[in-house]
Amino acid sequence: MKFKAEIDVMPLEALLDPQGKAVTSSMSNLGLPEIxxxxxxxxxxxxxxxxxxxxxxxxVEEACKKLLANEIMESFQFTLTEA
Amino acid sequence: xxxxxxxxxxxxCDQDMIYVLETIMGQQVEQLWHKDPDLKGCEFIxxxxxxxxxxxxxxxxxxxxxPIMNSVIxxxxxxxxxxxxxxxxxxxxxxxxxPGALLHNANQKxxxxxxxxxxxxxxxxxxxxxxxxxxxxIPIAHxxxxxxxxxxxxESLNEYGQVLFRYCDENGKVDAAANPxxxxxxxxxVCNREMNVFGMMPHPERAADAELGNxxxxxxxxxxxxxxSV
Numbered sequence: 001m002k003f004k005a006e007i008d009v010m011p012l013e014a015l016l017d018p019q020g021k022a023v024t025s026s027m028s029n030l031g032l033p034e035i036x037x038x039x040x041x042x043x044x045x046x047x048x049x050x051x052x053x054x055x056x057x058x059x060v061e062e063a064c065k066k067l068l069a070n071e072i073m074e075s076f077q078f079t080l081t082e083a
Numbered sequence: 084x085x086x087x088x089x090x091x092x093x094x095x096c097d098q099d100m101i102y103v104l105e106t107i108m109g110q111q112v113e114q115l116w117h118k119d120p121d122l123k124g125c126e127f128i129x130x131x132x133x134x135x136x137x138x139x140x141x142x143x144x145x146x147x148x149x150p151i152m153n154s155v156i157x158x159x160x161x162x163x164x165x166x167x168x169x170x171x172x173x174x175x176x177x178x179x180x181x182p183g184a185l186l187h188n189a190n191q192k193x194x195x196x197x198x199x200x201x202x203x204x205x206x207x208x209x210x211x212x213x214x215x216x217x218x219x220x221i222p223i224a225h226x227x228x229x230x231x232x233x234x235x236x237x238e239s240l241n242e243y244g245q246v247l248f249r250y251c252d253e254n255g256k257v258d259a260a261a262n263p264x265x266x267x268x269x270x271x272x273v274c275n276r277e278m279n280v281f282g283m284m285p286h287p288e289r290a291a292d293a294e295l296g297n298x299x300x301x302x303x304x305x306x307x308x309x310x311x312s313v
Contacts, residue, residue: 018191072184
């Protein structure tokens, strides 16, 4: 079976996200000072061949931990759907 | 002493490193290609600066899985020497050979300038000839150089003397004003607990030739040779 994963990788809450901070500060320039706490991460999609959902989850989890996210600076979460 | 300098796709300081080791320091140097896992008997492996794999995903993240890296990790685990400069440092943290991670500079800019560094220990292969009271003037050139570790790891780095360099001003004062990129505790370079793997963001190989008007980086190479030369 083929599954599609939608993965979000975000900078850890405790860390300064300079990109998000720069975008936050621009919000008042465009007349939206109510918007705060912009944080910018990555959205990654991929497909994975696996016998069932738990096996697919295991493979995506491994890909995230080994390469797609660096848990010293980022957190990740993902959803899986049958492709 | 046989040095091996690895070229990854996107490395751009490999030739500078080879030039310094070979021509300035008079050592035997092997140029290693990232796809070939053979370290060719090199005793001291250097991961140079650059933009391996275009810095895609995260700096150093993809190079960490280049075929040669398994050999580098094995070499390091057996006590072999490894030095990573700039992108090389990023690859070593991504590999888990060095603690921490290198984040986007706090000011979100690529910073290319001379900075001052203060060596924090002379008890390592990389720093044993350095005067701890004399700041070194060495260039940095990076966008992702903000060194980060959690508080517990920072404490243990200090406790075990693993912090190699801190950013300082020209008088050697280590403070926030002298921190170019927002690194935790002004840290510019670290080593592992066993003190055989070294990483630093500044480029000593760009400050080791009299022709360039700055030889402050040369003392790092002299330190290496002082300890490990046969």
